[in-house]
Amino acid sequence: MDGRTTKSRTKQILDMNAFDASADLENRRGEVKRRLDNAGALSVLFYREPIEMVSAKGAWMHAANGDHYLDLYNNVPSVGHSHPRVVDAVSRQMARLNIHSRYLNSVVDDYLERLKQRLPEQLANIALTCTGSEANDLALRVAETVTGERGVIVTETAYHGNTSLTTAISPSALKKDKPPENVVAVPAPSARNYGEAIEAGFAEAISKAIKTLRSRGYGLSSCICDSIFSSDGVFADPAGFLKPVVKMVRSVGGLYIADEVQPGFARTGETFWGFERHGIEPDMVTMGKPMGNGFPMAGLAARPDHLEWFAATVGYFNTFGGNPVAAAAGAAVLDVIEDENLQAHADDVGRHLRTLLAKLSSQDTRVGTPRGAGLFVGLDLVADGDRSKPDPELATRVINGLKEERVLIGAAGPYGHTLKIRPPLCLKREEVDIFIDRLNTVMQRV
Structure with missing residues (x-):
């Protein structure tokens, strides 16, 4: 200690x-x-x-x-709980059609095109899943394929999901074990940890984490952050402190993954996504919980070339991810955020x-x-x-x-x-x- x-x-x-x-x-x-x-x-x-x-x-x-x-x-x-517009959209779509994603359906593509308008232009492909855990799991796999490395950097009390891969990068979920050797956890970006120099201190912690991974024989695959650092205790400011982190991660060949499962979809007020408050464009964005207002849906937004590299090595299909009922729920959520x-x-x-x-x-x-x-x-x-x-x-x-x-x-x-x-x-x-x-x-x- x-x-x-x-x-x-x-x-x-x-x-x-x-x-x-x-x-x-x-x-x-x-x-x-x-x-x-x-x-x-x-x-x-x-x-x-x-x-x-x-x-x-x-x-x-x-x-x-x-x-x-x-x-x-x-x-x-x-x-809002039981929002009538979301309830109505889900009910009408369920009564009409609910299928997996191997069939064309305009409800799904209409939703994806609307969601892409909210995201950085380079993130032109979205893989829909059912949970944020699945989205983060897929993001880690894509990053490993693209970079050829396995090292991951997270924060000390991060939570990113409950699959095998995401539990390994979620120190807050581990009751006895520590993260594996290819995962390095850094102190959260707080005044308690870095004083007033949060931006410089957090960047230095990331730099040390990269060196630690190298000393263990790993290169950097990705740094993944929930941009409100919710499980660490909620740390949002100063806005922009993630910029040097993203630059550093990319300088050594790693990817920056923005976990927007908690801060996304207008939650932070000033911007639609938490990462936007920091003026950055992630290499991948994961999203989940608020996406369907309680209807299980999540997603990964990524560059087309990154998904092409991944798809060339392994097949991926999600039976329920991208079904039209979920898309109807997601579209209704976007409607409500905009109209209200x-x-x-x-x-x-x-x-x-x-x-x-x-x-x-x-x-x-x-x-x-x-x-x-x-x-x-x-x-x-x-x-x-x-x-x-x-x-x-x-x-x-x-x-x-x-x-x-x-x-x-x-x-x-x-x-x-x-x-x-x-x-x-x-x-x-x-x-x-x-x-x-x-x-x-x-x-x-x-």
Whole structure:
């Protein structure tokens, strides 16, 4: 451990905010027992007392016991739970035609052409998949084929998926093992790690990672980053700090992969994609969760020549990726983002949220300075008024306290001490005010 660490214990991503079935045996009854009996050790439930949900709309979720929860956690239904335009588009297409991608269908190509208009011109091909894990897995395979190398650089608490390849580059998912030798994890681009010189410090960390890979006998295949660094604790600024990283990666023959599964589709407010805030054009872009507003779909945008090299070595086909129902959902999401002006809305409401959180931070020494962009915000909780001391226990109490106040929120960061605020993009200013009021209530109580 180095000087940046504290006595706080690091947490894996699936442990954050999770129900502990082994320690809370008395809750093994009713629907909880039913789920654990059915799914076993791979079941992941939230909260000390899991919630049974029955419906949701907009930014609100409704439980079986009649409680209504303000959802500040979900970027999956990105334009709002049960959005009527997405529901209608999926229902109409399902009633008409749903096939795999080996048949021509204008619904799919119409969608792809619209999506490409949002992407850098060189990324003229899109491979549709079902999950972000699949998209990132494919991106890693393409990069390895194109570069002929296997080395990968990620951040220390990154999460990029749950296939074999993507789990290996997701340090936050590894409970016992470390990433394999061909993967080097660098400290997240935070002031905690690099002081005020985030751009220079992060670039130097990437440079050292390249040298480490070489010392282990690997060249660089790719550097993959979630451009909001969500699992690391949400680090968005200063905008542009990724530019020297991309330049350095390419200078040694590597590719830069932008994982937009979390920051993409207008989430960051100022731009449609997280990478756009940094003024860069990635070699590949992966996308997922918010793409279909809850309908399973994801994709990889890449250069045509890169996909040609890959296709020359191995066949690739995804049975459900690129089906017309998914394309209908995706097109409806783009319609809603455009027609409801959700990108500008996310920017406006996100600024309102960060302003109110900053006020709370100035009044409570346990609350750090909010950071992020648009409707993706990280807020550290710390001990003894010392912002260098993560307090994951406080974060756990606050998360469960907010649940009692009917607000759903997540955790992030290596210690699980960062509140991850990532609501549907339709969140209203008055709903932000509800959250702040309830957060104040909880902070006074814990």
